[in-house]
Amino acid sequence: xxxxxxxxxxxxxxxxxxxxxxxxxxxxxxxxxxxxxxxxxxxxxxxxxxxxxxxxxxxxxxxxxxxxxxxxxxxxxxxxxxxxxxxxxxxxxxxxxxxxxxxxxxxxxxxxxxxxxxxxxxxxxxxxxxxxxxxxxxxxxxxxxxxxxxxxxxxxxxxxxxxxxxxxxxxxxxxxxxxxxxxxxxxxxxxxxxxxxxxxxxxxxxxxxxxxxxxxxxxxxxxxxxxxxxxxxxxxxxxxxxxxxxxxxxxxxxxxxxxxxxxxxxxxxxxxxxxxxxxxxxxxxxxxxxxxxxxxxxxxxxxxxxxxxxxxxxxxxxxxxxxxxxxxxxxxxxxxxxxxxxxxxxxxxxxxxxxxxxxxxxxxxxxxxxxxxxxxxxxxxxxxxxxxxxxx
Amino acid sequence: xxxxxxxxxxxxxxxxxxxxxxxxxxxxxxxxxxxxxxxxxxxxxxxxxxxxxxxxxxxxxxxxxxxxxxxxxxxxxxxxxxxxxxxxxxxxxxxxxxxxxxxxxxxxxxxxxxxxxxxxxxxxxxxxxxxxxxxxxxxxxxxxxxxxxxxxxxxxxxxxxxxxxxxxxxxxxxxxxxxxxxxxxxxxxxxxxxxxxxxxxxxxxxxxxxxxxxxxxxxxxxxxxxxxxxxxxxxxxxxxxxxxxxxxxxxxxxxxxxxxxxxxxxxxxxxxxxxxxxxxxxxxxxxxxxxxxxxxxxxxxxxxxxxxxxxxxxxxxxxxxxxxxxxxxxxxxxxxxxxxxxxxxxxxxxxxxxxxxxxxxxxxxxxxxxxxxxx
Numbered sequence: 001x002x003x004x005x006x007x008x009x010x011x012x013x014x015x016x017x018x019x020x021x022x023x024x025x026x027x028x029x030x031x032x033x034x035x036x037x038x039x040x041x042x043x044x045x046x047x048x049x050x051x052x053x054x055x056x057x058x059x060x061x062x063x064x065x066x067x068x069x070x071x072x073x074x075x076x077x078x079x080x081x082x083x084x085x086x087x088x089x090x091x092x093x094x095x096x097x098x099x100x101x102x103x104x105x106x107x108x109x110x111x112x113x114x115x116x117x118x119x120x121x122x123x124x125x126x127x128x129x130x131x132x133x134x135x136x137x138x139x140x141x142x143x144x145x146x147x148x149x150x151x152x153x154x155x156x157x158x159x160x161x162x163x164x165x166x167x168x169x170x171x172x173x174x175x176x177x178x179x180x181x182x183x184x185x186x187x188x189x190x191x192x193x194x195x196x197x198x199x200x201x202x203x204x205x206x207x208x209x210x211x212x213x214x215x216x217x218x219x220x221x222x223x224x225x226x227x228x229x230x231x232x233x234x235x236x237x238x239x240x241x242x243x244x245x246x247x248x249x250x251x252x253x254x255x256x257x258x259x260x261x262x263x264x265x266x267x268x269x270x271x272x273x274x275x276x277x278x279x280x281x282x283x284x285x286x287x288x289x290x291x292x293x294x295x296x297x298x299x300x301x302x303x304x305x306x307x308x309x310x311x312x313x314x315x316x317x318x319x320x321x322x323x324x325x326x327x328x329x330x331x332x333x334x335x336x337x338x339x340x341x342x343x344x345x346x347x348x349x350x351x352x353x354x355x356x357x358x359x360x361x362x363x364x365x366x367x368x369x370x371x372x373x374x375x376x377x378x379x380x381x382x383x384x385x386x387x388x389x390x391x392x
Numbered sequence: 393x394x395x396x397x398x399x400x401x402x403x404x405x406x407x408x409x410x411x412x413x414x415x416x417x418x419x420x421x422x423x424x425x426x427x428x429x430x431x432x433x434x435x436x437x438x439x440x441x442x443x444x445x446x447x448x449x450x451x452x453x454x455x456x457x458x459x460x461x462x463x464x465x466x467x468x469x470x471x472x473x474x475x476x477x478x479x480x481x482x483x484x485x486x487x488x489x490x491x492x493x494x495x496x497x498x499x500x501x502x503x504x505x506x507x508x509x510x511x512x513x514x515x516x517x518x519x520x521x522x523x524x525x526x527x528x529x530x531x532x533x534x535x536x537x538x539x540x541x542x543x544x545x546x547x548x549x550x551x552x553x554x555x556x557x558x559x560x561x562x563x564x565x566x567x568x569x570x571x572x573x574x575x576x577x578x579x580x581x582x583x584x585x586x587x588x589x590x591x592x593x594x595x596x597x598x599x600x601x602x603x604x605x606x607x608x609x610x611x612x613x614x615x616x617x618x619x620x621x622x623x624x625x626x627x628x629x630x631x632x633x634x635x636x637x638x639x640x641x642x643x644x645x646x647x648x649x650x651x652x653x654x655x656x657x658x659x660x661x662x663x664x665x666x667x668x669x670x671x672x673x674x675x676x677x678x679x680x681x682x683x684x685x686x687x688x689x690x691x692x693x694x695x696x697x698x699x700x701x702x703x704x705x706x707x708x709x710x711x712x713x714x715x716x717x718x719x720x721x722x723x724x725x726x727x728x729x730x731x732x733x734x735x736x737x738x739x740x741x742x743x744x745x746x747x748x749x750x751x752x753x754x755x756x757x758x759x760x761x762x763x764x765x766x767x
Contacts, residue, residue: 214696214700215693215694215695215696215697215699215700216693216696217696218692218695218696219696251766254766350766
């Protein structure tokens with residue numbers, strides 16, 4: 001008996017003329033995610049991705065990796081059977097035996113896309129259901145409220161049998177590469193990795209920028225950001241991480257600007273520097289993890305002041321979400337545990353006691369004008385360290 | 393590079409490294425019956441003799457372990473379990489290493505009557521309080537010799553005299569990981585029954601330590617073969633043990649010389665900076681650790697600033713610096729919060745030179761001034 005992996009894709013199906021292009025991207029992304037895992041064969045037929053001929057020890061990790069690829073809505077392992085009723089019954093008996101030995105409510109769902117198969121879907125359900133019921137005395141048929149749904153798909157070259165409940169939900173979205181590139185401001189916190197995940201899910205390639213304030217933050221804080229980028233790269237395959245030295249800018253702001261404006265002026269520097277990086281790497285937008293009203297620098301007036309310094313769309317996918325929703329997403333994508341490690345990131349060291357919450361563009365422009373903005377930015381850009389981050 | 397984090401670990405010496413290499417050619421299992429095994433066994437025995445000699449004890453009472461943490465665990469559980477019928481009272485202090493503190497916490501959960509002896513502002517355990525804690529059925533007292541965060545030497549001889557007077561069945565354990573090889577550690581003279589020591593604090597390798605115990609009926613932590621009287625079974629870490637012995641042979645015990653280093657650093661820092669507070673007694677100090685607070689800064693920022701100059705120090709003890717929690721030792725001494733936040737530990741080895749200390753003091757003073765401007 002041979003086991004393969006079937007993955008279904010969603011939104012790509014709706015894309016008329018571009019569909020073959022997106023399918024190719026999807027295949028390339030899957031190949032890339034699995035290249036260090038196993039040897040395998042991959043193909044697309046009837047809106048389904050088939051992965052086969054891999055070492056069976058690797059099945060779990062292949063399923064796990066594929067469940068993180070944007071564009072796929074489900075990933076399931078299935079047994080391959082010849083297209084005869086007897087063969088399907090034999091395959092189901094051997095493949096599902098363990099699951100059907102214990103008492104459970106079950107039903108069979110069949111789908112016959114090969115219309116030359118002698119039984120129609122309903123007939124196949126009845127036939128296989130009756131046969132399984134005879135073979136496994138502990139299971140009872142319950143089509144309304146089953147615990148185990150045995151699925152049979154009779155497709156072009158073979159039939160496939162699996163348990164629907166074991167299907168792994170995919171990420172949905174569009175394949176990476178289908179939606180040009182954007183640059184993410186990645187701190188060590190909870191929000192920004194989630195923001196990066198949400199935009200890359202729409203097929204956008206993501207690079208990330210981190211502002212590093214050594215010695216006010218430690219190398220451990222930098223390692224934490226690299227770990228977060230690594231987790232994101234499980235979905236996006238690769239992230240170029242730009243580490244920007246930021247200490248000098250913070251010290252200059254601290255020395256020369258009013259304390260209550262410190263965070264905003266700092267964020268304006270971050271936006272300007274990120275825009276410059278984004279233009280160099282071909283990005284079409286910036287991504288931030290901002291959310292209205294979460295902290296003083298995220299009021300609408302504050303967002304106006306920080307976004308005013310650049311001429312590029314700023315994508316803020318978390319803008320209307322509550323913290324609790326963001327945390328749930330962070331847990332789902334696997335960044336939460338890393339985000340809550342205690343090493344301080346550069347935002348928390350230089351924080352004013354009473355930040356301005358209703359700033360005006362004009363007053364911030366005035367207070368920051370004492371700084372040699374151009375020189376500070378150039379120096380920061382010259383000191384950038386670029387790290388190519390791949391998933392482990 | 394100026395390495396001033398010797399209380400966390402030390403650089404292995406050349407001779408320790410050469411001794412470690414002997415385990416490559418002498419690879420026989422010391423428990424094997426053939427000549428190859430015997431050869432290794434002899435090497436281990438002579439290493440044990442050497443270490444026992446330094447302690448002034450009989451080498452049959454020295455058991456090799458994986459390090460200070462295991463030695464402390466073995467001593468504490470081993471005694472508590474074996475003497476549980478004699479009594480439930482056990483005593484330790486509030487400034488012990490986590491491997492001692494956590495072992496006592498577990499004894500507490502197991503139903504033992506655990507007393508925690510506090511310290512004064514100099515970091516020395518309170519002997520009056522100890523008198524009140526000692527009972528006839530006290531079975532274990534474990535107090536460290538030199539504190540890992542402050543370098544303060546505890547009055548072990550007086551403690552053991554008090555214990556002997558009041559608690560006839562009591563076993564006294566002393567964590568000597570920070571004192572062994574730096575100041576004299578002689579269990580008989582100190583009046584203690586058990587001593588924990590570690591190789592990597594004295595220029596040996598990580599992963600090797602020893603427990604001296606004159607009380608042989610302790611319950612083992614791990615079960616296995618018949619090695620080391622079954623008290624610590626498992627094939628010996630031959631390379632680590634040979635290196636440990638080589639490192640012991642190189643130890644120069646000269647407390648005055650160490651204190652000179654500590655005092656120089658202290659005096660230079662106090663001279664160059666205001667609002668500097670030295671934590672822990674200078675009079676009763678091993679000289680190997682200077683714990684100093686720069687009021688108004690966060691110690692970790694200073695640590696990273698110094699790292700840029702290749703000067704390495706620590707905040708609190710290395711084991712707890714993965715999570716930002718204030719030092720339990722300084723808190724126990726009643727050091728106020730802002731001094732705890734600004735405390736760094738500078739620790740010296742016998743190889744640290746006075747010139748290194750002068751250079752480091754200059755740079756530390758400069759970095760503290762910069763950080764104070766911005767914090």
